[in-house]
Amino acid sequence: MDFRWDIIQEYMPFLLKGTLYTIGLSIAGILIGTVLGLLIGLGKITKSKLLSIPLNCYIGFFRGTPLFVQLLLIHFGVVPAITGETNVILATILALSLNSAAYIAEIFRAGIQSIDTGQMEGARSLGMSSAQAMRYVILPQAFKRMIPPLGNEFVVLIKESSIAAVIAAPELTYWGRAMASQYFRVWEPYLASAFIYLILTLSLSYLLNKMERRLDTK
Numbered sequence: 626m627d628f629r630w631d632i633i634q635e636y637m638p639f640l641l642k643g644t645l646y647t648i649g650l651s652i653a654g655i656l657i658g659t660v661l662g663l664l665i666g667l668g669k670i671t672k673s674k675l676l677s678i679p680l681n682c683y684i685g686f687f688r689g690t691p692l693f694v695q696l697l698l699i700h701f702g703v704v705p706a707i708t709g710e711t712n713v714i715l716a717t718i719l720a721l722s723l724n725s726a727a728y729i730a731e732i733f734r735a736g737i738q739s740i741d742t743g744q745m746e747g748a749r750s751l752g753m754s755s756a757q758a759m760r761y762v763i764l765p766q767a768f769k770r771m772i773p774p775l776g777n778e779f780v781v782l783i784k785e786s787s788i789a790a791v792i793a794a795p796e797l798t799y800w801g802r803a804m805a806s807q808y809f810r811v812w813e814p815y816l817a818s819a820f821i822y823l824i825l826t827l828s829l830s831y832l833l834n835k836m837e838r839r840l841d842t843k
Contacts (some may be wrong), residue, residue, distance in 0.1 A: 628812060628813065629808075629810065629813055630813075632804065632808050632810065632813050632814075633813050633814075633817050636800065636803075636804045636814070636817075639800040639803070639804070640797065640800050640801070640804075640817060640818070640821065642795070642800070643795060643796050643797035643798070643799060643800040643801075644797050644821055644825070646794065646795055646796040646797070647783070647786050647787075647796040647797045647822075647825070648825070650714070650717050650718060650721065650786045650789065650794070650796060651721070651779075651782055651783045651786050651825075653718045653721070653722070654718060654721030654722045654725055654782050654786070655725070655779050655782060657718070657722035657726070658721065658722045658723075658724075658725030658726040658729055658782070659725075659726075659729055659775075661722060661723070661726035661729075661730075662725070662726040662727075662728070662729025662730040662732070662733055663729070663730075663733050665680050665683065665684070665726060665727075665730035665733075666729070666730040666731070666732070666733030666734040666737065667733070667737075667759075668680050669681070669684075669730065669734050670734055670737060670738060680730070683727065684727045684730055684731065686727075687723055687724050687726070687727035688727050688728065692720065692721075692724050692785055692788060693788055693791070695720050695723070695724055696716065696717070696720040696788060696789070696791070696792065697791075697792075699716045699719050699720045699723075700713065700716035700717075700720075700792045703716075703719065704716045704719070713789065713792050713793055713794040713795075714794060716792060716794075717786070717789040717792070717794050717796075720789075721782055721785065721786060724785075725778060725782050728778050729775065729778055732771050732774045732775055732778065733767075733771065735774075736767035736768070736770050736771035736774075737759075737763055737764070737767045739767065739770055740763050740766050740767050744758075744762055744763060744766065745758050745759075745762070745763060747762075748761070748762040748763075768840075769837075769840050769841070772833060772836060772837045772840070773833075773837065775833075776829070776830060776833035776834075776837075779829060779833070780826045780829055780830060783822070783825055783826055783829065784822060784826065787818075787822070790802055797818055797821055797822065798818055800818075801814040801815055801817065801818035802814070804817075
């Protein structure tokens with residue numbers, strides 16, 4: 626196999642530019658998805674059917690349909706309906722956030738419900754409100770248990786951001802495909818892209834593992 630390092634070197638500025646977009650899209654998706662997932666998870670553990678039914682429908686839809694289809698619906702339907710024109714960055718962030726929120730909501734729900742009910746009762750007996758008990762007693766304990774599944778979801782989200790290439794978002798895979806189309810090569814562009822994704826996911830996994838070990842020592 627004649628591996629051409631020169632075309633990787635030529636395209637490296639574009640690949641690095643795409644990497645920055647990938648990082649930005651992933652961070653936005655993680656932050657928005659985590660906040661939205663927490664709210665949905667808290668809503669699911671309430672006894673109100675007025676909340677639980679629509680939230681279950683939301684989770685069922687986003688977990689039960691492909692992210693690719695969701696991205697197309699948001700890019701060609703939702704964003705133009707709101708702003709009057711489509712925007713690849715906004716559409717990608719919305720798709721990643723809404724999709725990840727459905728999975729993160731279940732992680733939060735399971736993590737919170739894994740804490741013994743006596744913790745809440747003990748906090749309430751000390752005069753805390755339900756909100757205070759959830760914030761200061763339940764969530765800190767649940768968060769330690771949620772780090773591994775949350776870490777897995779964040780890693781998946783970084784990799785899933787590559788799907789934005791189909792709507793021409795200038796992220797890493799987009800430039801990898803552009804490189805492949807220009808030179809009619811397969812190995813160089815896609816191996817270079819895969820290696821950068823590997824660095825991103827391994828770095829995130831390392832940081833999350835370090836955070837988990839640090840919390841375990843406290």
